Amino acid sequence: MEFVPNIIGFACQWCTYAGADLAGNLRCKYPPTVKLIKVPCSGRVKPEYVMQAFAQGADGVLVGGCHFGDCHYKDGNHKTRNRMDMLKSMLGDLGFDPRRFRREWISGAEGKKFAEVITDFTRELVELGPNPLKEGENNG
Amino acid sequence: MAEKVKVGFLLLGGCAGCEMSVVDLSEKLVDALEHLEVVFWAPTVADVKYNELSSMEDKSIDVAFIDGMVRLDEHIHMAKIMRAKAKTLIAFGVCAALGGTAGLSSLHTKDELFEKAYKNTPSTDNPDNIFPQPRCLVDGKYDLTLPAYEDKVRTLNQIVDVDYYIGGCPPHSSHVGIAIGALVSGQLPPKGSWITNGKAVCDVCKRNPVRKNDSKENRTMLSKVLRTTEGTPDTETCLLQQGYICFGAITQGDCGGSCLKVNIPCRGCGGPIPGNEDYGAQALSTIGSILKDETVTAELMSKYPNLAKFFYRYALPSGTLPKKM
Numbered sequence: 001m002e003f004v005p006n007i008i009g010f011a012c013q014w015c016t017y018a019g020a021d022l023a024g025n026l027r028c029k030y031p032p033t034v035k036l037i038k039v040p041c042s043g044r045v046k047p048e049y050v051m052q053a054f055a056q057g058a059d060g061v062l063v064g065g066c067h068f069g070d071c072h073y074k075d076g077n078h079k080t081r082n083r084m085d086m087l088k089s090m091l092g093d094l095g096f097d098p099r100r101f102r103r104e105w106i107s108g109a110e111g112k113k114f115a116e117v118i119t120d121f122t123r124e125l126v127e128l129g130p131n132p133l134k135e136g137e138n139n140g
Numbered sequence: 141m142a143e144k145v146k147v148g149f150l151l152l153g154g155c156a157g158c159e160m161s162v163v164d165l166s167e168k169l170v171d172a173l174e175h176l177e178v179v180f181w182a183p184t185v186a187d188v189k190y191n192e193l194s195s196m197e198d199k200s201i202d203v204a205f206i207d208g209m210v211r212l213d214e215h216i217h218m219a220k221i222m223r224a225k226a227k228t229l230i231a232f233g234v235c236a237a238l239g240g241t242a243g244l245s246s247l248h249t250k251d252e253l254f255e256k257a258y259k260n261t262p263s264t265d266n267p268d269n270i271f272p273q274p275r276c277l278v279d280g281k282y283d284l285t286l287p288a289y290e291d292k293v294r295t296l297n298q299i300v301d302v303d304y305y306i307g308g309c310p311p312h313s314s315h316v317g318i319a320i321g322a323l324v325s326g327q328l329p330p331k332g333s334w335i336t337n338g339k340a341v342c343d344v345c346k347r348n349p350v351r352k353n354d355s356k357e358n359r360t361m362l363s364k365v366l367r368t369t370e371g372t373p374d375t376e377t378c379l380l381q382q383g384y385i386c387f388g389a390i391t392q393g394d395c396g397g398s399c400l401k402v403n404i405p406c407r408g409c410g411g412p413i414p415g416n417e418d419y420g421a422q423a424l425s426t427i428g429s430i431l432k433d434e435t436v437t438a439e440l441m442s443k444y445p446n447l448a449k450f451f452y453r454y455a456l457p458s459g460t461l462p463k464k465m
Binding site: 043046047048051052054055078079081082083085086087089090091093094095096133 | 420
């Protein structure tokens with residue numbers, strides 16, 4: 001059976017989540033691989049959530065926030081950048097492929113970019129294959 | 141007089157520092173022995189053999205303390221026996237509770253670790269490349285065995301059911317005294333909790349600006365990151381504010397901020413403050429939120445090239461992701 005990646009997306013309600021809505025309104029095509037979780041701010045995403053998603057078998061995790069200067073709470077996305085950049089590096093130190101994790105800035109006006117990010121992320125995850133920690137079927 | 145509380149101590153893969161903390165109670169321990177009877181203390185203090193523990197009746201020990209992490213099959217075997225013999229089991233010290241510093245060895249393969257420990261250390265003289273084997277036949281007739289090496293370090297609660305946790309590397313002897321007092325009086329928190337005062341290290345640290353009433357210090361974002369080898373920190377102000385990364389904010393302060401008193405930043409041996417499951421992830425999150433910008437973040441990442449070993453210093457085997465790998 002062909003491998004279809006399972007991406008968990010944490011999307012800021014002010015930008016990336018609206019961007020995903022716009023992608024739908026614009027009839028942009030992208031693979032149905034992402035499960036979006038709406039969060040008040042990308043700064044709300046604890047690194048633990050990302051690790052929990054991987055531990056439970058997600059093939060990829062995306063954290064989507066606002067561009068700098070656009071944060072509804074002024075500096076939430078700056079905290080996201082600090083944390084998620086360190087997290088990506090730490091995933092590699094733990095022996096987990098950091099390419100399975102992406103941090104992207106996608107505004108509410110960037111529906112097309114949202115579709116492109118998901119398309120590209122899905123393509124990369126197909127190349128990487130299933131999360132080695134995944135249990136049960138689809139475990140490469 | 142009421143019947144004495146029967147206690148047992150068992151050391152797994154640790155350094156016995158936690159047991160030193162018990163001994164450090166000195167006179168208090170002597171007083172406590174009026175209420176305690178030590179029925180088993182191995183392999184360190186008492187001259188008892190493992191089979192004496194396995195021949196005891198089940199549930200015959202009131203409180204068992206296990207210190208050290210689980211690395212060998214012997215540890216798994218003994219932990220299970222101790223669980224069967226004990227009414228209450230305490231993961232004593234950060235190794236048993238979260239894995240400890242030795243837990244970081246899970247990031248390396250067995251071959252890497254053996255090469256380092258038995259061959260490449262400067263003080264090792266091993267020209268014949270002799271490595272420990274789980275089984276060895278000597279003179280063709282003596283079949284000898286050694287405990288076998290597991291693939292990774294585990295915490296005690298990944299092997300057996302644990303009733304209480306005590307953090308610290310080692311637990312401060314005053315905290316051990318409080319814990320033993322609580323055991324003797326029976327005033328214990330709900331099963332599965334940490335025995336702790338529930339306060340963070342910052343809460344008990346004398347450098348905390350909030351605790352210095354006359355201070356006008358404000359918390360600022362960090363514009364630089366320093367390692368402990370760089371310069372000498374000021375002895376009065378918050379180490380984190382000076383740029384020395386300190387985990388006091390998220391670590392249980394049962395130690396009374398001991399390290400901070402001698403100018404050393406907290407590295408988290410006390411275990412996570414209540415409400416946090418994953419110490420390293422929380423440490424990363426907390427430190428990430430106080431760095432000023434991407435250059436400071438990059439500075440931290442270049443000065444601490446292995447973030448997993450930095451943030452999970454004492455807690456790697458208990459981490460959400462690491463324990464699955």
